[in-house]
Amino acid sequence: MTLVMGAVAYDPKVVTIWGGFRAWLRARDLDFDFVLYSQYERQVEDLVAGRIAAAWNSPLAWVRAERLARARERALTPLVMRDTDQDLTSVVVVRADSPYKEPADLKGETVGVGAVDSPQATLIPGAYLRSAGLRPGEDVRIRRFDVGVGLHGDHVGGERDAARALMDGEVAAACMIDGNHLAFGQEGTLPPGGTRIIGRTPAYDHCNMTVGDAGEDERRRFEELLLSMSYADPEVRPLLDLEGLTAWRPGRTEGYALLDAAVDEAGFYDAEGAVTAAEYAP
Amino acid sequence: MTASPVLDLGFLGFEQGAHLLVQRALRDLPPGAELGVTGLDAALPVHLRAWARKQGHGVRESTDGLGVRAFVIRGRADLDRWAGAVRAGGPRPDGILARADPSWGLAARGALVEPGGPAPRFDLVDRDLVWADIAPSLYASAVAAQWKPDEAIAWDVGFALPEEIERAVVQVMTYLVENEQAALVIPARLLARIHPHFREVQQLLAVQAADEARHVEVFTRRALLRGGELGTSSVSGRESLATLLTEPDFSLASFLLSVLGEGSFLNLLSFLDRHAPDPVTRQVTRMARQDEARHVAFGVAHLQHQAAVDPALRGRLRGAVERRHDALADTAGLNQDVFDALVVLAAGEWTPEAIRRGHEAVRLLQQEMHEGRQHRLIRLGFPADEAAELSSLHTRNFM
Numbered sequence: 111m112t113l114v115m116g117a118v119a120y121d122p123k124v125v126t127i128w129g130g131f132r133a134w135l136r137a138r139d140l141d142f143d144f145v146l147y148s149q150y151e152r153q154v155e156d157l158v159a160g161r162i163a164a165a166w167n168s169p170l171a172w173v174r175a176e177r178l179a180r181a182r183e184r185a186l187t188p189l190v191m192r193d194t195d196q197d198l199t200s201v202v203v204v205r206a207d208s209p210y211k212e213p214a215d216l217k218g219e220t221v222g223v224g225a226v227d228s229p230q231a232t233l234i235p236g237a238y239l240r241s242a243g244l245r246p247g248e249d250v251r252i253r254r255f256d257v258g259v260g261l262h263g264d265h266v267g268g269e270r271d272a273a274r275a276l277m278d279g280e281v282a283a284a285c286m287i288d289g290n291h292l293a294f295g296q297e298g299t300l301p302p303g304g305t306r307i308i309g310r311t312p313a314y315d316h317c318n319m320t321v322g323d324a325g326e327d328e329r330r331r332f333e334e335l336l337l338s339m340s341y342a343d344p345e346v347r348p349l350l351d352l353e354g355l356t357a358w359r360p361g362r363t364e365g366y367a368l369l370d371a372a373v374d375e376a377g378f379y380d381a382e383g384a385v386t387a388a389e390y391a392p
Numbered sequence: 393m394t395a396s397p398v399l400d401l402g403f404l405g406f407e408q409g410a411h412l413l414v415q416r417a418l419r420d421l422p423p424g425a426e427l428g429v430t431g432l433d434a435a436l437p438v439h440l441r442a443w444a445r446k447q448g449h450g451v452r453e454s455t456d457g458l459g460v461r462a463f464v465i466r467g468r469a470d471l472d473r474w475a476g477a478v479r480a481g482g483p484r485p486d487g488i489l490a491r492a493d494p495s496w497g498l499a500a501r502g503a504l505v506e507p508g509g510p511a512p513r514f515d516l517v518d519r520d521l522v523w524a525d526i527a528p529s530l531y532a533s534a535v536a537a538q539w540k541p542d543e544a545i546a547w548d549v550g551f552a553l554p555e556e557i558e559r560a561v562v563q564v565m566t567y568l569v570e571n572e573q574a575a576l577v578i579p580a581r582l583l584a585r586i587h588p589h590f591r592e593v594q595q596l597l598a599v600q601a602a603d604e605a606r607h608v609e610v611f612t613r614r615a616l617l618r619g620g621e622l623g624t625s626s627v628s629g630r631e632s633l634a635t636l637l638t639e640p641d642f643s644l645a646s647f648l649l650s651v652l653g654e655g656s657f658l659n660l661l662s663f664l665d666r667h668a669p670d671p672v673t674r675q676v677t678r679m680a681r682q683d684e685a686r687h688v689a690f691g692v693a694h695l696q697h698q699a700a701v702d703p704a705l706r707g708r709l710r711g712a713v714e715r716r717h718d719a720l721a722d723t724a725g726l727n728q729d730v731f732d733a734l735v736v737l738a739a740g741e742w743t744p745e746a747i748r749r750g751h752e753a754v755r756l757l758q759q760e761m762h763e764g765r766q767h768r769l770i771r772l773g774f775p776a777d778e779a780a781e782l783s784s785l786h787t788r789n790f791m
Contacts, residue, residue, distance in 0.1 A: 341469050
């Protein structure tokens, strides 16, 4: 039976990546195909409903899928993840010449975050600020930069807009994933040395390949083939470069606890996986 | 246990290029080895981890309290990327290979090429199908011999021609432009099909196309110098050129265009130099002839090279001439207006005796062209009788 995977088309390159992987996998005796979604919520619902066997999920999509499945007494597996999905952190950044030394100093100020559904630039930093004693919306004003809502922060635009607002003086601090703080400094969105990091979240994991109703043989073959992809293989390397990994790693669930808690605190999904977030219309 | 090497980045941060120093320090370490990193940039641990993750290196937070802020655990992505890399031949002509790998694409000859990636469609990948040893030196001399139309031609020199002589000049220029446009398009098309491994041939053809672009310019400017309209373009002339454009084989196209066509044009341009009624016509035809001689030289040299390695080549060349002759058998050949204009130019005046001389001069021109073609065919290894026969089958349109 064909193993059909869902992926969210957050960028045109998704077609190149999964079209390439599809050919590679099919050349190795895996009857694999993929379908594209415009946003993660429908992909997750289709995965849990068994309309697709696997989903290339954002961490937030994993959290919701897992809740939806549990409510139906089903189990999902995070089959594999990219090496670059493990142990990420987000940072709270201020202008270098500002007086803030630690997150608590931001009390009464405005903090720029990414899109409403961005794990790395909104939900996890929100939980981090709470842990520092700052209740979003009460102790600090939150200014959201809603770019690509429904893409769970895959679109970098919200984070970049928050970074620009920081340099324009519109917000006192901005939240972003560690890699984007570096990238924004290298590309010039943030002047090198022009910002300071005053807070860093604990490490968390990002995307995973979630598998639901796949046949045991297909699932094993899929896992085996993904894990066997070598960066030394010239056929697959350009696809790995596009997807931003050098190797697939076995999936793990420990890295999602932070986001799971953040989702509860923000009331983003309920325990059964229903969307409860206000102002979230993917 | 040997202590891990430690790199001190000083004040340098990853936003300002610190990765270069880290990369350099990792270069000679084996996968799995650790590199301690220290430095003053406040963001160093965050950025080091973000950078290393993307490069496939691990990071271990430091607990040694000795100033090392983190250890990079060397990964192998960079080694894997270049594991199957090969040199695309050598940079100089002696490094040219018999066959270019299509997957090298646009890589410089001699570069270390990462395997994989797109293979652009260059269908001419065999050296012998495009090469001539003279190509590098011919390219160098072609570049050195480039001239500027504004400087090489005295456009504002004063002269006055009788109206009908001027009209004959304009007719010939109109014909030359049409032919040079074919001579521009053909090498331009061919060069886009040649694998860049044979870059000297591409370069030579690029200059050849540039030469023709210049010829189109100067012939057009001469035609318009006295403000008149251009002359005529006949179906037969364009039919003859169309058969050149449709020849897909590099060697055959080169043979028909450069050896036979441009070869005949050398005689035509000499004729025009000799009979030019004004200095501008003389200069533009003389300058163009210098360039055309190089085009012919490459065509002959390439076919000599190929004939030496492919005994069947001459048979194919013969076939190409015969096919083209058959295709043009029912066409009128040279535009009558062009023929008449050549006679008028050689006559110089409208007396019966002058016209007779002019007509005779054009007959001699055609004889010279025929002899020139035979000479070049003999250089390609054709016996004299076959060379004479093939030359006589060449298009009456000259090009």
